Amino acid sequence: GEDVEQSLFLSVREGDSSVINCTYTDSSSTYLYWYKQEPGAGLQLLTYIFSNMDMKQDQRLTVLLNKKDKHLSLRIADTQTGDSAIYFCAERKDTGRRALTFGSGTRLQVQP
Amino acid sequence: NAGVTQTPKFQVLKTGQSMTLQCAQDMNHEYMSWYRQDPGMGLRLIHYSVGAGITDQGEVPNGYNVSRSTTEDFPLRLLSAAPSQTSVYFCASRPSTTYTEAFFGQGTRLTVV
Secondary structure, three states: OOOEEEOOEEEEEOOOOEEEEEEEOOOOEEEEEEEEEOOOOOEEEEEEEEOOOOEEEEOOEEEEEEOOOOEEEEEEOOOOHHHOEEEEEEEEEOOOOOOEEEOOOEEEEEEO | OOOEEEEOOEEEEOOOOOEEEEEEEOOOOOEEEEEEEOOOOOEEEEEEEEEOOEEEEOOOOOOEEEOOOOOOEOOEEEOOOOHHHOEEEEEEEEOOOOOOOOEEOOOEEEEEO
């Protein structure tokens, strides 16, 4: 099955908080990332968290990591229409190629 | 500072044709990689390079070749295009001192008919 799983779609109203969830299966993952992709564009690194951390906050973004459940979430406070995009969760294993493994992406739609 | 530049942005090929997707970065990054993105899927690693003269296979290398003769350039070659290679291709780079692919190109949308 997929190494990294995400729900496909999330719709929120402008001003509300958005929570995008991700599960991963490899406990050896050392870094976990969130990327944003706007239509027709490449991926933009939003934030990342080391596996020895539980939480990281960066302005409107909060990342929560539950290592026991292998669950990662991205919370966007005061969601704006400009936040509409596809959000990818990715993990980096500490063995082998050390390449990124991406989830299939969550499309966030922000309703005005 | 242009970052990571990919050319072309769009390409249509006939089955069996060959072509090279170009990727260049001006940040002196040692690590470069190629990913493909298919509908409803995350990015999958095709090939990567940890420095000039060194390349290795990723998750889905079949049908693709790469070379790294300079630090700046990392071209991806399709020797005989197949419809299954219809995808959006992204090139990425990072310094070898980090584990974060923070720099992605804008992508090349390839259609093989």
